[in-house]
Amino acid sequence: MIPELGHFALILALLLAVVQAAFPLAGSLSGNRPWMTMARPLAYGQLTLLAVAFAALTQAFLTSDFSVLYVAEHSNSLLPTIYKVSAVWGGHEGSLLLWVLMMAAWGAAVAAFSKNLPLTVVSRVISVQGMIAIGFLLFMLLTSNPFERIFPVPADGRDLNPLLQDPGLAIHPPMLYMGYVGFSVAFAFAVAALIGGRLDAAWARWSRPWTTVAWVFLTIGIMLGSWWAYYELGWGGWWFWDPVENASLMPWLVGTALIHSLAVTEKRAAFKSWTVLLAICAFSLSLLGTFLVRSGVLTSVHAFATDPSRGLFILIFLCIVVGGSLALYAWRAPEVSDGGRFSLLSRESALLGNNLIFVAFTVLVLFGTLAPLIYEAFNWGKISVGFPWFNKMFLALSPFLAVLIGIGPATRWKHDEPVRMLKTLWWALALSATVLVISALPVFSTNTLWVPVGLALAAWLFFAHVAIVYERLRNKGGLSRMGPAILADLRGGGRSFYGMVTAHVGVAMFIVGVTVLSNYQLEEDVRMAPGDSYELAGYRFEFLGAQQVPGPNYMAQRGAFNVYRGERRVTQLFPEKRAYMGGGMPMTEAAIDPGLFRDIYVSLGEAVGNGGDWALRLYYKPFVRWIWLGAILMALGGALAVSDPRYRLAGARARKSAADTAAVTA
């Protein structure tokens, strides 16, 4: 009964979405105030209905109602309760439900936190979101209904894919979807602005915090995915350039360009058309990502078992969204004049450079991801693009980006003098040059130039930002009161500034992690008998043998290792090889000793021979945590920037504070 209730709630949500798409927009165009005021209640109603549907599906999982096909396929009576909850979004239908639920949540959030926005804008934004919701709800109801029943009812479920039975992956999809769907808000704001023909600094200020929040979620989502792949897949890698990873990276890249371009639009009222285009692209790429994941057109380690009709539906939906919004853009954007001239050395130029590089990254990833489809379409053969290509492309552009990230925040808007900048940045430049020279010394036996270059770029980023903070505090009245000055700054309009600094330091950390890891990591496949020792990177791994150990819904072979450094035992590791009862699927559970400067990582391959020997993989992973810590800092920076009071204060105070910040930064 309850699954039918969920299904019914979905149908009602679709009907409500139609109303939501039509009336507020029509009201805003004809000046019909009652229709416009419908927008907010409609957004709340949408959220309520989808929450009901989601709760119904969750209930089916918790009670192991295997008469629901989706539950039968993704759960099992032995599954631990927490994974019964995360199994709700463990498959295609449920993750779509999560997607629409989150979209409704974003819509309700826009409705709730937009008290100081003109009603016409709010009603248009909510209408555009209603249109997107129509697409997704139709998609769900027509091709992927999570409440479909199965008869005869199976005795037990097929179990959740064991790879997904993991806390990291329980929260990875919700975070990622929050990001994907969050860009729909930026998209809705952009389309609303195009409909109204009013693209100005105010529009940028409204959509900026939303975009940044979406970006923060996406950053965390991608980071969790990368971390999960690292410890769960047992390959020890953190990024594989897999089509599905690329699908999440592309919106992130464009989104990063977008939050920077929005800064220019807000502060200088420039780049307006460009910003709108980026907002449209960010969401379109989120949709494209969905299409790639769901349609199975690409070979990917992530691909779901697929259904061509789903791919076709999303492709059509994608065409309508992209085509419609670009047509609107072509029709409306030329009316929006681009204001604000700037000279070659100015913050606008630096941010333009940032945008160009990020767009170039996106085009490269898009091309690399779609190349197999292009080759196939032209009958040139079936290819796969190796990840060395992606690495090469990113390595070629990243140094320019890193240099620019250091310069950009130090420059003034509109026009700056090289001499003044050199006065601020000279010692950051000198320190990074020192790092370059020192790390190139033969002591460190670096085989490639990339290590010194990478470390010097990271040092440049870090010290340039120290210099920029120093400069700001000096202008704020003396360094003697540095601590109180920072605190006062954090209470006032300085949070977005410190958010930017935090995020950029995160980039520096990320660069250090990638540079050290990719040049110094060690990996060895070995065969070991109980009692054997193997030496890797100064650590001695002693294998004590493997034993059978039962788990709640699996049977594991658990290996035991002592890891020594010299005579001291560093850690004990217990990697597992599990066989899950539901599907009988085998799974490797790697054992990791994490550390800020290195991870030690062991994964079991398979038993060899009869003497208790195992094929194993041993890894030494220096600085790998810095990659994710860097990403966390970026996300924290974004969160700090969003908390800036100037986005929340209404009317005159908001304008005043914005003017203050502009005066300070100018």
Added chain:
Amino acid sequence: MKARQKRLIFVGVAVIGVGIAATLALSALNSNIAYFFSPSQVHAGEHPTDAVFRVGGLVVEDTLKRQEDGLTVRFDVTDNARTVPVSYTGILPDLFGEGQGVVAKGRIGTDGVFYADQVLAKHDESYMPPEVEDTLQTAHAEGVVETAGQSMPAAGRTVTQ
């Protein structure tokens, strides 16, 4: 310099830059792609002899053999028409198994054995790589009888609302 000239120069530089970048990216791509060949195509000699390529199909039952060193495995990959012997040193993915679809990437040796440096099996047991599926279908269309038990598990289920 007038603003218009400035803009023209900017556009010119941008066009040239994009052109150079695209050329470099494409030429780098050519040395980094791996073509896919089915076992039948390998037998017909369509594969490159000096470049990395991919071969895929089903792992033939009872052909998985572990070598003396305990790390090297040999198995045959088939498209149900022809088979190719594959050798791989290292740890196989969890979902690797006889009768399962795999894609191996590597080079072919003068002894006719495909030396793989990467073997891919999938995350999800009901997923078949599209290349492998195509390969099997092609072989099927050419009059090869498919062995039993390879239909997708998702197919043929009774569903009621």
